[in-house]
Amino acid sequence: MMKKMTRIIWNKLVLFLLLGLNSIYCFAQEKTNILLIFIDDMGYGDLGCYGNEEVQTPNIDRLAQEGIRFNQFYVNSPICSPSRVAITTGQYPSRWGVTSYISAKRDNKERGMNHCLNPLAPSVARNLKAAGYYTAHIGKWHMGGGRDIADVPMITEYGFDESVTQFEGLGERYLATYETLNLKDSTRGLEKQSAALGKGEIHWAKRENFTEIFVDRTLEAIKHAQAAGKPFYINLWPDDIHTPLEPPLALRGDLSTKARFQGVMQEMDRQMGRLFDFLRKDPDLFKNTLVVFTSDNGPDMAVNNAAPLRGFKTYLYDGGIREPFIVWWPDEIDKNEAGTINEKTVMAAIDLPLTFMELAGAEPNQNVKYDGQSMLSVLKGEKEILRKKPIFWIRPPDRPGYDGENNPDLAIRSGDYKLLMDIDGTNIQLYNLMQDIGESDNLVEKMPELTIELKRKLLDWYHHYPHDIDKTKYKL
Structure with a gap:
């Protein structure tokens, strides 16, 4: 009688362990x-x-x-x-x-x-x-x-x-x-x-x-x-x-x-x-x-x-x-x-x-x-x-550009358009990236309303966003 009970308990224990291992395996396989x-x-x-x-x-x-x-x-x-x-x-x-x-x-x-x-x-x-x-x-x-x-x-x-x-x-x-x-x-x-x-x-x-x-x-x-x-x-x-x-x-x-x-x-x-x-x-x-x-x-x-x-x-x-x-x-x-x-x-x-x-x-x-x-x-x-x-960027503060080129301080991508600018409101550039992947045709004068809108969004993000950059030392 005791041997039978021991065998039953043992079988249940083995079954429990197998089910547990199977659950772990299935859990691993269900998740990518x-x-x-x-x-x-x-x-x-x-x-x-x-x-x-x-x-x-x-x-x-x-x-x-x-x-x-x-x-x-x-x-x-x-x-x-x-x-x-x-x-x-x-x-x-x-x-x-x-x-x-x-x-x-x-x-x-x-x-x-x-x-x-x-x-x-x-x-x-x-x-x-x-x-x-x-x-x-x-x-x-x-x-x-x-x-x-x-x-x-x-x-x-x-x-x-x-x-x-x-x-x-x-x-x-x-x-x-x-x-x-x-x-x-x-x-x-x-x-x-x-x-x-x-x-x-x-x-x-x-x-x-x-x-x-x-x-x-x-x-x-x-x-x-x-x-x-x-x-x-x-x-x-x-x-x-x-x-x-x-x-x-x-x-x-x-x-x-x-x-x-x-x-x-x-x-x-x-x-x-x-x-x-x-x-x-x-x-x-x-x-x-x-x-x-x-x-x-x-x-x-x-x-x-x-x-x-x-x-x-x-x-x-x-x-x-x-x-x-x-x-x-x-x-x-x-x-x-x-x-x-x-x-x-x-x-x-x-x-x-x-x-x-x-x-x-x-x-x-x-x-x-x-x-x-x-x-x-x-x-x-x-x-x-x-x-x-939109997506926003801040330029690395120690990288103003190579060989005198002005690397803009900030950028925003919204829809097909990307606007870049310095935080003082200069160097503004607007590109349609679906038509101009090389960012060569500045649309600021052709699209003044969109320029103003994206500039406002970018400056609003910058001024209300956590950042700690020494603007007196770097171009920013």
Whole structure:
């Protein structure tokens, strides 16, 4: 009798455990995995699928052929740190006192900037983690930690279960040895500064291997999520194709900037191909993963251009802020939509946190005013929708323009039109971006009423928006 009761209890316990494990597995499969790939300094025209005939990017081009390519996606700053704040928080970066790249303490103070993203700021990773996601940040951070700044939060404090970065973040990180090329634009001194800060395990590796390392660590993070029975949200933020341009030996060509740029692009694409193939070969990952591929700002003027757009990194012309944007989502994108191009929908980085939260069933922060809007139906290819809100920009305060050129202080995109201006009311420019992608035909005199309307909206936003910039030191 006792043996029978024991057997019954045991069978029920096994059944309970199996049902529990099955529930965990189903929970992981019901929620879509999200992989956000944020390339560094890659411009609108740097990919083959966006018209570049000199650079070979077959793996990324294939991602576009199997997904949807968007032609009107904007980041919310033309320089790295504030761009990363926007895509993390869903808010304009000036809300958090980050308007240019985070540098050393003295530089930040002179520019009226904070040394890091405030840990009280919203973080999409934190919301998704609360919704049951396994979260990881792999690659460049640049929202605090580095140079002479160690007294800032670790990356994991922003809602990540694990992190690994490079010299512009704290925690476990890889630092470059530059054993293969002695480049003038190397960050050798900054690597040594990072090592002196401590606060995390440090690995030294050749700069040419960093993208490979970060892809490897992304694959490990995916396996960690699978072992935990959870869906994942992963940032893969390589520090290519930012200078120093140090590709593997076989891809250096004549060692010119152009040859090295092309080599880094080719190697970055190859490593992305390994990751994409891994997702395709796993039936569950193939069915249930969203990949978003984009970049943080336009190209470095010394490296490449953003043709057919005007401007470069640090500029508020579209060359500094309009980026490639590819969505790969086999389970949701209809086969008839695969390989198509969305020409009409104007999206921004501040839209992605709300979009990811809606997809994940995560609750947005109730006390937070998000500046973006969810674009989930657009990512699925269900429709092309018009924005409900304009998009606004503030120029990095330390970047007034190159070679005497006036880089406007402010910009607004509303519908098909974009207006740029200085805050004193001068240097006003108005462009119809659907007819004039290169921003060459100033319509201010032809459309005075629209000019006045957009100028009023832009100045109203600027004067009522949190910002802390020393206008006596910079053109602003």
